[in-house]
Amino acid sequence: MSQPMYEARVPIHPRSVSGRFRNLKYGILVLAYGVFFLLPWLRWERETGPSQAVLFDIPARQFYLFDLVVYPQDIFWLAGLLMIAALLLFFVTGIAGRVFCGYFCFQTLWTDVYMFLERHIQGERPARIRLARQPWNAEKLLKLGATHASWLLVAFATGLGFVLYWGDAPTLVRDFFSGQAAGAAYITAGLLTLTTYTFAGLAREQVCTYMCPYARFQAVMFDRDTLIVSYDQARGEGTAGRAKPGRGLKSRDERRQAGVGDCIDCGFCVQVCPTGIDIRDGLQIQCIHCALCIDACDAIMDKQGWPRGLIRYTSESALEGRKTRFLKLKTVGYGLAILVVGGLLVASIVTRPALDANVSQVRQPLFVQMGDGSTQNSYEIALNNKTQHSLDLEIRVVGLEGAVLDLGRIEEIILEPSQRTTVLARVRYAAPPGSPSRLPLEFEIVDRAGSMEEPLRIGSQLSLQP
Amino acid sequence: MSTNENPSKKPGQVETTGHVWDSNLQEYNNPLPRWWLWGFYATVVFALVYWLLYPAWPVGGSFTKGVNTITFMQDGEEVTTHWNTRSLLAREMQSGTQAVRQREMLEQVGAMDYETLLADVEAMSFVNAYAKGAFGTWCAACHQTGGGGVVGQYPNLRDDHWLWGGTTEQIEETLVLGRNGYMPAYRESLNEQQLEQVASYVLSLNGFAMNDADAAAGGEIFNGYLGGCYQCHGVDAAGLDSQGAPNLSNNIWGLVDVPGAANDEERIARVARFVHQGVQRQMPAFADRLSPTEIRVLTAYVHSLGGGE
Numbered sequence: 001m002s003q004p005m006y007e008a009r010v011p012i013h014p015r016s017v018s019g020r021f022r023n024l025k026y027g028i029l030v031l032a033y034g035v036f037f038l039l040p041w042l043r044w045e046r047e048t049g050p051s052q053a054v055l056f057d058i059p060a061r062q063f064y065l066f067d068l069v070v071y072p073q074d075i076f077w078l079a080g081l082l083m084i085a086a087l088l089l090f091f092v093t094g095i096a097g098r099v100f101c102g103y104f105c106f107q108t109l110w111t112d113v114y115m116f117l118e119r120h121i122q123g124e125r126p127a128r129i130r131l132a133r134q135p136w137n138a139e140k141l142l143k144l145g146a147t148h149a150s151w152l153l154v155a156f157a158t159g160l161g162f163v164l165y166w167g168d169a170p171t172l173v174r175d176f177f178s179g180q181a182a183g184a185a186y187i188t189a190g191l192l193t194l195t196t197y198t199f200a201g202l203a204r205e206q207v208c209t210y211m212c213p214y215a216r217f218q219a220v221m222f223d224r225d226t227l228i229v230s231y232d233q234a235r236g237e238g239t240a241g242r243a244k245p246g247r248g249l250k251s252r253d254e255r256r257q258a259g260v261g262d263c264i265d266c267g268f269c270v271q272v273c274p275t276g277i278d279i280r281d282g283l284q285i286q287c288i289h290c291a292l293c294i295d296a297c298d299a300i301m302d303k304q305g306w307p308r309g310l311i312r313y314t315s316e317s318a319l320e321g322r323k324t325r326f327l328k329l330k331t332v333g334y335g336l337a338i339l340v341v342g343g344l345l346v347a348s349i350v351t352r353p354a355l356d357a358n359v360s361q362v363r364q365p366l367f368v369q370m371g372d373g374s375t376q377n378s379y380e381i382a383l384n385n386k387t388q389h390s391l392d393l394e395i396r397v398v399g400l401e402g403a404v405l406d407l408g409r410i411e412e413i414i415l416e417p418s419q420r421t422t423v424l425a426r427v428r429y430a431a432p433p434g435s436p437s438r439l440p441l442e443f444e445i446v447d448r449a450g451s452m453e454e455p456l457r458i459g460s461q462l463s464l465q466p
Numbered sequence: 467m468s469t470n471e472n473p474s475k476k477p478g479q480v481e482t483t484g485h486v487w488d489s490n491l492q493e494y495n496n497p498l499p500r501w502w503l504w505g506f507y508a509t510v511v512f513a514l515v516y517w518l519l520y521p522a523w524p525v526g527g528s529f530t531k532g533v534n535t536i537t538f539m540q541d542g543e544e545v546t547t548h549w550n551t552r553s554l555l556a557r558e559m560q561s562g563t564q565a566v567r568q569r570e571m572l573e574q575v576g577a578m579d580y581e582t583l584l585a586d587v588e589a590m591s592f593v594n595a596y597a598k599g600a601f602g603t604w605c606a607a608c609h610q611t612g613g614g615g616v617v618g619q620y621p622n623l624r625d626d627h628w629l630w631g632g633t634t635e636q637i638e639e640t641l642v643l644g645r646n647g648y649m650p651a652y653r654e655s656l657n658e659q660q661l662e663q664v665a666s667y668v669l670s671l672n673g674f675a676m677n678d679a680d681a682a683a684g685g686e687i688f689n690g691y692l693g694g695c696y697q698c699h700g701v702d703a704a705g706l707d708s709q710g711a712p713n714l715s716n717n718i719w720g721l722v723d724v725p726g727a728a729n730d731e732e733r734i735a736r737v738a739r740f741v742h743q744g745v746q747r748q749m750p751a752f753a754d755r756l757s758p759t760e761i762r763v764l765t766a767y768v769h770s771l772g773g774g775e
Contacts, residue, residue: 007497059563203501210499364612368624368772371716376625376772380594408770409584421591424770 009206011132012276014115015125015268019295028103029112037157040164047388048417056166062418068349069418071386073356080345084338091334093218095326096227096313101215102289107207110158110200111274117150125271151201152193159192205275209286219285224316225325229289231280231311232319236263242280245304252306262310268300269293269311279311354452355391356384359443359460366463374404374430377462381423381443385415392448395425396455400441400462403429429462437465520549568596575766576759580634583766590770597767600760604752613771617723626773627718631707633775638765644751647710651744652693658738660687664695665737671703671715674730721745 044053044066055064063070070077092099101108122128122143131140163185164172175181176189199207208215222228236242238261245264249255252262263280270278272293275286279293297311315324362378370376385391393413397405406426413423427441439462446455482492517523519534531548538545538557547553559565571592575583583589602611608620615622621629629647630640652661660683667684670676687693689701696703698711705713712720719725722740727733752761768774 004497006500006503008500206499206501210502362612364610365614365622365624368614368622369718370773371626371713371718373717378624378771408590408774409581410587410590411585413587419588421587422594423587423591424594426772 010276012205012274013125013128013132014274014276014292015271015296016119017268017272017292017295017299019292019298021291021295025103025112025290025292029109032104032109033113037161040161040169049388050168052168054165055168058166060418069386069388071356071384071418073384074352077345077348080341080348083341084345087334087338087341089214089218090221091331091338093221094223094226094328094331094334097222097229098215098218098287098289101208101218102229102291105288107199107212108274108288108290110154110196111204113154114151114200114204115274117154118147121147121150148201151197155193155196155200156189158196159189162192163189205286205288208275208288215285215288223328223330225328227313227315227324228283229279229287229291229294229311230283230314230316230319231263231269232309232314233280233282234319235261236280236310237261262301262306264300264304266300268296272296352386353456354385354387355393355445355447355456356382356386357443357445357456357458358382359458361460361463366466370428372430374428375462375464376426376428379425379427379443379460381425382420383413383415383423383445384420385417387451388417389451390417391415391451394446394448395423396444396446397427398442398444398457400429400439403427403441403462427462429464431464435464438463572596572759572763576762580762580766580769583762584634584769584774590766593763593766594770597763600756600764601767604756605764613768615720617719617726618721621720622772623768624772625718626775627713627716627720628707628773628775629705629710629712629720631775632769632773634765634769636707637768637774638761640749641756641761641764642751642753645710645749647745647747647749649698649711649744649746651742653742656687656693656741660684660692661738661741662734664688664693664741665734668703668714668737669724669730669733672717672724674733676730676734 039054040052042053043051044064045051046064046067049062049064049069050057052064053066057063061072089100118128122131131143134140160173160176163176166188167181167185172181172185176185203211238255238259240259241261242263242265243249243255243258243260244266245255249258249260255262269280270276270293272295273279274290274292275288277284277286279287291313294311294313298308301308301310318324358381360380360382362380367375367377381395383393391414393415395405395407395413397403404427406428407423408426410423413421415421425443429439431439441460441462443458443460444455445458446452481495483495484492486492517530518532520532521529522532523530534549535546536549536553536557538553539560540556545553571589575589575592578586578589583593601609601613605613609615609623610620613623615624626632628636630636630645652664656664663680663684664687665684666676666680667682667688670681670684688695688699688703698706698709699714700706700711703714705711712718722736724733724736727736756764
């Protein structure tokens with residue numbers, strides 16, 4: 001027998017469903033869209049800098065997050081943030097499975113919106129299937145055209161919305177539509193329009209099944225106590241399997257006598273599945289744990305007057321009749337790790353000095369002898385004002401009696417907000433005989449206006465011999 | 467060999483290819499999604515477009531140039547050629563954001579007088595950064611990377627000991643016109659004993675305990691007709707900028723390695739030998755090699771290194 005080398009995508013036409021999880025998902029969707037699309041428009045009062053609450057200014061290399069201004073030197077915060085994100089994913093996945101996939105992933109959120117549009121233009125599942133099968137005519141052209149147009153509109157809004165984080169939103173929108181924005185803005189918006197349209201409109205579950213690495217490695221974090229969306233095989237199948245509620249199989253008692261389970265094989269759970277699988281086949285790689293099949297089955301069970309939960313959040317342990325253990329070494333470990341990394345990140349942000357200063361001793365040459373017999377060392381002091389006001393700095397040398405600081409003719413070091421500069425400083429010291437080859441000293445930097453609570457001290461050394 | 471049969475597929479099971487080896491060994495059939503194939507075709511299309519736009523295929527001794535072009539300035543003329551990274555670099559160096567910013571700063575610094583320049587933190591920060599490169603190109607071959615010089619050969623620019631003066635005007639003049647340093651050899655005019663006496667006198671000026679009689683005799687020669695050293699180095703041996711004659715009393719030894727000598731005898735011998743031989747050194751003129759702005763930046767840099775006056 002011959003088999004195809006490549007498999008065409010089987011179109012999926014999910015039926016809409018209402019219920020607890022659908023409402024929860026709509027809530028998260030509204031919140032996520034609200035934050036994503038409105039955040040760039042939030043204005044913020046600052047002493048200096050843009051009046052946008054969240055702005056990533058690439059040319060100036062400054063990232064504004066409300067009252068926090070992040071500089072490239074703070075890049076390790078990103079490492080902390082990514083660590084927290086990864087650990088949180090491990091933690092949540094270990095306890096409750098693919099929660100991220102089902103409720104928070106961009107792919108799921110945007111696909112949801114696209115399906116919503118599709119349904120409102122083309123109609124419910126049977127209408128869509130009919131439309132897909134019928135030959136091309138005015139109706140099909142109109143409906144499909146309208147669907148794709150609406151998708152492209154959402155895709156473009158997404159692309160533009162993303163771009164607004166990288167510039168002043170009102171100005172950028174005006175420039176964008178008058179053709180005066182930077183090339184990067186058009187390229188980024190265009191690329192995101194294209195990817196959003198392709199992934200959420202055309203590829204959909206193919207992204208989760210074939211492209212996404214998280215989908216694959218989240219399965220590794222599952223164990224027998226992880227919550228999964230699962231069909232209760234024992235209750236649904238009984239001893240004689242599932243059956244439609246035909247003659248003599250209407251009530252639960254009749255079915256139990258016949259050995260038939262509670263599943264009436266209506267297929268609603270399959271019809272609502274956005275990835276087109278049958279949850280009754282067990283845990284599958286395609287399942288994104290969106291829980292819509294739970295809503296579907298619950299609706300049917302309610303109609304039958306039978307208890308809910310034929311499909312429910314449960315664990316393999318619970319299905320086998322044991323208790324689900326949430327307090328596992330794994331989850332506790334991940335939880336602790338999140339707390340530690342989160343604590344370090346917060347501490348690092350809170351205690352960041354307003355002035356970033358670095359002293360590096362000049363090593364070529366390490367020291368020189370001066371005309372008056374003293375020894376001179378040179379230092380490059382890099383200063384970076386991270387505050388939102390200007391600093392009038394004074395540099396002193398402490399910790400070495402008799403050491404003289406020389407900044408040449410420079411008398412005033414005034415740093416505007418976020419200004420960086422390097423000062424070449426020299427220290428002269430008449431070393432008494434018998435001094436060691438290296439002596440410790442400290443540079444003390446203070447703001448003459450007194451904005452710093454205590455002077456910034458940076459340790460260095462003075463070399464007398466190689 | 468495999469037999470070709472498709473065992474019945476139970477619900478939830480993955481389809482197999484139908485090949486069965488050794489009675490029960492089968493392979494799953496998980497065909498690639500078809501869009502994956504489209505992805506492959508897309509890369510093919512990308513390659514074709516790329517070949518069309520950019521230099522790609524070798525043809526004999528040449529290559530396909532591509533239709534994409536790049537424009538940059540070469541020797542004051544605008545040149546347009548097929549796209550290549552070498553020209554891209556040239557263009558970046560001419561019109562890239564950083565290159566433009568650097569030119570602006572250079573212009574700004576070039577228009578400042580030394581008084582203002584040396585007191586301006588921002589300008590000196592730029593001077594420091596820019597001059598490191600220029601110094602590395604033009605000066606470091608002799609004066610070393612950090613300006614530390616080489617004892618016996620090239621002057622140290624990090625200390626406050628100047629041969630031709632350490633004011634900005636003097637440093638600039640040194641850079642623009644160059645310098646010819648010369649001290650005559652005394653092998654003809656002074657004998658061995660007299661050379662040692664002069665050496666003793668000079669060493670005594672720098673705090674070394676010498677034989678009083680020798681030092682006194684050396685002083686007679688130094689400040690008298692026989693040696694005439696005072697004519698350049700001055701009566702108190704404090705040096706003379708106009709002659710490039712160093713101060714001989716500050717215990718800084720640029721040419722004779724006195725600090726490296728083990729005892730007084732060796733110190734005297736080293737200094738005496740130097741006077742015996744004399745020295746001739748040259749600092750080349752940079753007027754025709756560097757722009758006035760570059761000379762300004764280098765002057766400010768050298769002034770700030772150690773002991774600008």
